[in-house]
Amino acid sequence: MEEVPGAFGSSASFALRLGQTVFSTSSLLFMSLDVDFYGYSAFCYLVTVMGLVIPWSITLLVVDAYSIFIKCLPYQHRLILIILLGDMILSYLTLAAACSTASVTDLLLDADGSYCPSKLCDRYQLSAAMAFLSWFLSSASFLFNFWLFPSL
């Protein structure tokens, strides 16, 4: 079986998971610190999704680190399937949350300055941008693992 760079247990996968953790955490922080995000359902959705993505990324970051630095874990069909499904669902949810946040922010900016003071809207936009970056990396993880899967 060929080694797929970026698939579970490789150092590229470790880097991807690290990026996901950083971007999803910063998206959550930009949205939730000092912002009344619960006024808009799209922002609540982003916070919920990031609350799922962060523990998932951290868990897999730890597993990848263990596999690289301590003891190489063997590929197990069932384990890769679970990671694959989790990555697929979370990457779609992250994209959905990022798009919803971006479009609602855009509408608020268009509508009226009073709905969205400049400082707050910058925070929303940054949060959406971080969510997009997190989606990009989690989608890459999913595709690398999916590439590996048929050969198992």
Place this chain on the structure above:
Amino acid sequence: MEEVPGAFGSSASFALRLGQTVFSTSSLLFMSLDVDFYGYSAFCYLVTVMGLVIPWSITLLVVDAYSIFIKCLPYQHRLILIILLGDMILSYLTLAAACSTASVTDLLLDADGSYCPSKLCDRYQLSAAMAFLSWFLSSASFLFNFWLFPSL
């Protein structure tokens, strides 16, 4: 090389393409007939994306129909790669458009009845729902072709 149901040239693929064509066309029609969609950037984005998805789906529908009913086309590495990339990009764009439309409609419903008369808002919601269905099928096409690809 194994046959993958749902991959390019199979009858399941034909059914998926047919569904994509129907759902993306109805999404476009719900959004654009008698609606001033150009007032909101999310709705313009949906119309643009559907304008890309519809010709793509129809082209592949015709190619699949040719392959099933007239003459079985051989798998070509480059052709599958192009279909794969097109499906991937368009499925992500469709999901983004559907989420943006859904979240903007939700915000308009919450904000005030005057922004969004009940009849119009139903149209927006139907359009978003059709776009979600189109995304689901186009994502399935992408995953089936991606499953086939490493064995080529």
